[in-house]
Amino acid sequence: MTSLAAIEARIDAFATAPVTYREDAETLLRLAEEVLEYWLDANGKVPVTRKKEGFRLLALHAQSAKGDPSFNACRETCREIAYRYNLAMSVADVGELTRAVATMRRLVQHLSLFISGKCQSAQLGEFCCASRPLRQTDSEMLEN
Amino acid sequence: MADNKYNLIAYYPGCALEGTGSAYNTSTKAVGKALGLGLEEVKNWNCCGAMEVKNIDPKIQTYLSSRVMSIAANEMGHDVVMAPCNGCYHNLKKAEYDLTHDEGSKEVTERLSSKAGHATYQAGQVETIHALDWIKKSIGEDGIKSRVKNSLSGLKVANYYGCMYTRPRHIFPEKDKGPGTESTSAPHFMDDILDAAGADNVDFALKTACCGGAHTLSDSDTSTKLVLNILQAAEESGADVIATECPTCHTGLEMHQIRAEKRFGVKTNVKILYFTQLLGIALGLNPRKVGVHENVSKPMGMLRERRIV
Numbered sequence: 001m002t003s004l005a006a007i008e009a010r011i012d013a014f015a016t017a018p019v020t021y022r023e024d025a026e027t028l029l030r031l032a033e034e035v036l037e038y039w040l041d042a043n044g045k046v047p048v049t050r051k052k053e054g055f056r057l058l059a060l061h062a063q064s065a066k067g068d069p070s071f072n073a074c075r076e077t078c079r080e081i082a083y084r085y086n087l088a089m090s091v092a093d094v095g096e097l098t099r100a101v102a103t104m105r106r107l108v109q110h111l112s113l114f115i116s117g118k119c120q121s122a123q124l125g126e127f128c129c130a131s132r133p134l135r136q137t138d139s140e141m142l143e144n
Numbered sequence: 145m146a147d148n149k150y151n152l153i154a155y156y157p158g159c160a161l162e163g164t165g166s167a168y169n170t171s172t173k174a175v176g177k178a179l180g181l182g183l184e185e186v187k188n189w190n191c192c193g194a195m196e197v198k199n200i201d202p203k204i205q206t207y208l209s210s211r212v213m214s215i216a217a218n219e220m221g222h223d224v225v226m227a228p229c230n231g232c233y234h235n236l237k238k239a240e241y242d243l244t245h246d247e248g249s250k251e252v253t254e255r256l257s258s259k260a261g262h263a264t265y266q267a268g269q270v271e272t273i274h275a276l277d278w279i280k281k282s283i284g285e286d287g288i289k290s291r292v293k294n295s296l297s298g299l300k301v302a303n304y305y306g307c308m309y310t311r312p313r314h315i316f317p318e319k320d321k322g323p324g325t326e327s328t329s330a331p332h333f334m335d336d337i338l339d340a341a342g343a344d345n346v347d348f349a350l351k352t353a354c355c356g357g358a359h360t361l362s363d364s365d366t367s368t369k370l371v372l373n374i375l376q377a378a379e380e381s382g383a384d385v386i387a388t389e390c391p392t393c394h395t396g397l398e399m400h401q402i403r404a405e406k407r408f409g410v411k412t413n414v415k416i417l418y419f420t421q422l423l424g425i426a427l428g429l430n431p432r433k434v435g436v437h438e439n440v441s442k443p444m445g446m447l448r449e450r451r452i453v
Contacts, residue, residue: 072312073307077353103349106373110350113373114354117366120366123358124356125354127195128311128357129308129312
């Protein structure tokens with residue numbers, strides 16, 4: 001398992017090199033997956049290999065969020081990464097491709113920072129946006 | 145389509161707007177006045193239960209929020225409560241949800257309301273809205289366009305909604321209902337309002353990203369890094385300003401902008417303003433009247449440079 005610091009270093013590398021290749025979008029998507037794999041592994045879970053809506057990243061997010069409402073805090077981040085990836089794969093203009101990949105880098109960095117924060121304090125994201133339905137017990141949430 | 149149901153409503157500022165978010169309070173009231181909208185402050189209001197109470201005992205938080213709604217409905221006769229703070233808005237919506245779906249919450253609320261000597265709030269008595277809903281529903285984009293005296297044209301704005309305005313989805317049943325309603329995955333009401341005021345909204349991918357707000361004291365570095373990424377993403381998207389609609393987000397962005405420079409040596413120049421401040425300026429209000437002098441990020445120079453003021 002790659003360390004978060006190593007993943008972050010690879011994300012940071014995109015900040016210094018101008019990005020103009022679709023392969024960079026592939027790499028960033030893979031780095032985002034690695035971040036969630038790290039979290040799942042740290043929690044004793046085996047990361048899924050299936051895809052959700054065409055993205056393994058979204059399946060990994062769903063797996064991480066199961067029973068943990070605080071993962072709400074990075075749901076849109078993962079969906080935005082998928083959206084920007086699709087954009088990078090479909091635009092013809094180099095400028096638009098560069099913007100899409102640069103935005104992806106920020107999003108992947110945010111995901112990495114969030115997970116890194118959660119590794120230190122699992123409650124990150126829990127206090128603000130993660131109110132779970134009171135009627136659900138812990139065991140019910142895990143079943144869903 | 146403007147709806148006059150929202151022309152005179154109960155106003156619940158909440159604790160933050162009397163402290164660090166006072167410019168949000170000032171600008172919200174000033175904008176309401178300029179638009180001819182009435183706000184009647186909830187009498188003798190209390191804390192909504194914020195984050196602290198909610199995480200110790202969510203049923204007590206439900207009661208605290210229900211008391212605010214009970215006063216608005218049963219003592220003041222209102223059927224709409226507007227809360228500009230994301231935390232208050234979120235908690236009132238959550239209380240509404242819990243009182244609709246959870247018998248235990250209803251029991252606790254009934255018991256505590258009786259003990260406190262006020263009528264028990266019944267789910268559905270009021271509609272809780274955010275300041276964004278208030279402007280959008282009462283005036284609408286066309287109404288704003290017709291009232292703009294000082295267009296924000298040329299001002300590049302990244303609209304930052306934070307997390308509590310849209311999450312968790314189940315407490316906002318009115319959202320995601322198609323055209324005209326707010327989206328929980330890609331919120332746009334602030335974009336719509338500021339676009340009508342003439343602003344050039346930028347494509348901002350981190351508009352609902354976590355800022356680590358609640359961890360700002362327990363783990364400041366994580367919060368600073370999360371905020372710094374948001375600030376840098378806004379700058380990369382070309383923004384002059386990040387527009388906010390939550391006092392916690394706003395304070396977090398301003399404070400961690402300073403801390404990021406001191407702690408990590410990374411300076412960002414993007415300015416942070418409440419959307420109500422920007423809207424007020426567009427409506428021709430003096431910047432002082434909307435509390436711009438209170439902003440830590442000191443946006444006046446930039447606003448003058450862009451010939452907005």
